[in-house]
Amino acid sequence: MSESQMSDSKFNRLFLIMIIAMSVLTIILMVLASFASSDVNEELDAQSDLENTQAVAERISPVGEFAATTVASAPTAVIADLTGAEAYAPCAACHASGAAGAPIVGDATTWANRLTKGAETLYSNAINGIGAMPAKGGMNLSDNTVKAAVDYMLENSK
Ligand code: HEC
Missing domain, CATH: 1.10.760.10 (Cytochrome c-like domain)
Structure with missing residues (x-):
């Protein structure tokens, strides 16, 4: 083996080690990032749930009000005898x-x-x-x- 061949294989090994090290680092960073963001994601989920509920309530409110008035007026019309x-x-x-x-x-x-x-x-x-x-x-x-x-x-x- 010549000097240059030695250094090539050395370089290849180093290169491989660096790729593996960087991959591991990437995975670690991804895991850390997902930990760090999970709280924020939960908050965002909760917030969008709340917004959805309000939006749905707003969208159905005319129907809901109508239903409420029908229900409220219906029993009085057929009110049963009371004690x-x-x-x-x-x-x-x-x-x-x-x-x-x-x-x-x-x-x-x-x-x-x-x-x-x-x-x-x-x-x-x-x-x-x-x-x-x-x-x-x-x-x-x-x-x-x-x-x-x-x-x-x-x-x-x-
Ligand atoms: C808004 C107030 C009010 C409500 C509610 C009310 N009353 Fe009266 N009630 C009066 C008044 C005032 C008199 C007296 C009227 C008069 O003699 O000029 C009276 C008188 C009466 C009398 C006597 C009638 C007579 O011929 O002397 C009876 C019986 C009576 N009420 C029953 C009821 C019953 C049963 C209810 C519930 C279903 C009721 N009232 C609800 C105000 C009310």
Whole structure:
């Protein structure tokens, strides 16, 4: 082997070692980079999730609102008969406090006076409205529910 051949093979070996070393370095850098970016990627994912949710909410909102109003108005139209206590709950807005001059539930004298008209009259006045009181108290209730509420009010005003 000549001098120059020796140095060629030496160079080749060195060159090979350097290529391997650089490949290893590249892999290490790639791994480090992916570690460093994983936090950022998670944040970006979370942010784009949030943006997507908002965008979807915005896009469907007119439909959602429409659905909400349909759902909200549907049950009141077909509202089932309620028990006296349940039925009285919306009436309490006026009849617990005496708002607008409503006879207060629990006031035996007032209700005894009203009852002299007869229960049927009280029912029909509650259903059709009387004075400052709107028909059915302004609620969309069945006649039976209003009657149950009147009974409950009378029962609790003795
Ligand atoms: C917006 C307030 C208001 C609400 C809500 C309301 N009432 Fe009245 N209610 C009144 C007022 C005011 C009177 C007195 C009216 C009058 O005698 O001039 C009255 C009177 C009555 C009377 C006596 C009627 C009579 O002939 O003397 C009954 C019975 C009655 N309400 C039942 C109910 C029932 C049942 C509900 C719930 C479904 C209800 N009210 C909800 C305001 C209200």
